[in-house]
Amino acid sequence: MSKSKGIMPKASTTTQALKKYSEYLSRNGLKSTVQRDIIINEFLRVKGHLSVDELHSRLKLTHSSIGLATVYRTLKILSEAGLAHERQFQDGFTRYEYTGPGDVHHDHIVCVSCGHVEEFENRQIEELQKQEADRHHFKMLDHKFEIYGICKECQEKEQE
Amino acid sequence: MSKSKGIMPKASTTTQALKKYSEYLSRNGLKSTVQRDIIINEFLRVKGHLSVDELHSRLKLTHSSIGLATVYRTLKILSEAGLAHERQFQDGFTRYEYTGPGDVHHDHIVCVSCGHVEEFENRQIEELQKQEADRHHFKMLDHKFEIYGICKECQEKEQE
DNA sequence: TTCGCTGCAAACCATTTGCACCCAT
DNA sequence: ATGGGTGCAAATGGTTTGCAGCGAA
Helix, strand or coil, X not given: CCCCCCCCCCCCHHHHHHHHHHHHXXXXXXXXXXXXXXXXXXXXXXXXXXXXXXXXXXXXXXXXXXXXXXXXXXXXHHHHCCCEEEEECCCCCEEEEECCCCCCCCEEEEECCCCCEEEECXXXXXXXXHHHHHHCCCEEEEEEEEXXXXXXXXHHHHHC | CCCCCCCCCCCCHHHHHHHHHHHHHHHCXXXXXXXXXXXXXXXXXXXXXXXXXXXXXXXXHXXXXXXXXXXXHHHHHHXXXXXXXXXXXXXXXXXXXXXCCXXXXXXXXXXXCCCCEEEECCHHXXXXXXXXXXXXXXXXXXXXXXXXXXXXXXXXXXXX
């Protein structure tokens, strides 16, 4: 769900992301390493809602020595750099989702049977949220909205 | 946020809850014990959004021998009996909230500073959710909607 | 050469479970 | 007396952290 607002994007989202990432590193006195590059490239390539363990398993296929802790630490950096969002659905894993530069806030609809995740944007819901926050005199910082259900494919499988 | 729909409620919510609970026990071959009674009575008395540890700490004041595992097990039973809802906000604890017989679905607005939780109902949001589920061909089972922010009291404290 | 980074193992921490004993039915 | 319940301690499992050696700047 990354949206390029410009008419003619000059660089791919991945290139922009890598740039933002390396800027974040130097601004914070952090170093570029081969492991981090491997992790980030795979993360940007997949663009799903990956759990740390899922990403680590993928990486092990081609880079067997990479440590789970390093994947955790790198995803935390991406999150702090504003390139990834931490998500917690109901399955006990923290998942990370890529966030592009022009991305609009969105929510999730999760299949409790197969784990499939779809995204949606809904302006009206966003607006109603703000109204509720105001009504309760809260300064809204964030929100979490997830719909849990059974996706089309799993409904069809159930009927067999 | 328990709403009695009747004009003249015959029994208090607590009494009704205890009845529902004991019915659940006998229907499932479970036993009534002093520990369970103590836990449930305190849970019904407080009616907040209690973490297991918070409830256990309260109970220890008057019943020092009560075990944490028993509190976990009893709240699980209450949840299965339909008298409590498991909630997970962002603080790493599972919280339990009392659910009365005529209760309408509601969502939460949570203060990230002091942990205070308020509730709200919003028909329009519920309706928009259903529309989103339909649009994505999901059979909706459940949802989770939380607004995170700073409550009025904490905003005032911040300014000092 | 300096520090940050890595992989490993150990630590964390909320929650669950195994077990020997207890008690409601 | 039977079999579920209890408290305790140990196990679980995702995530974090300490540490000795490694490598980028």
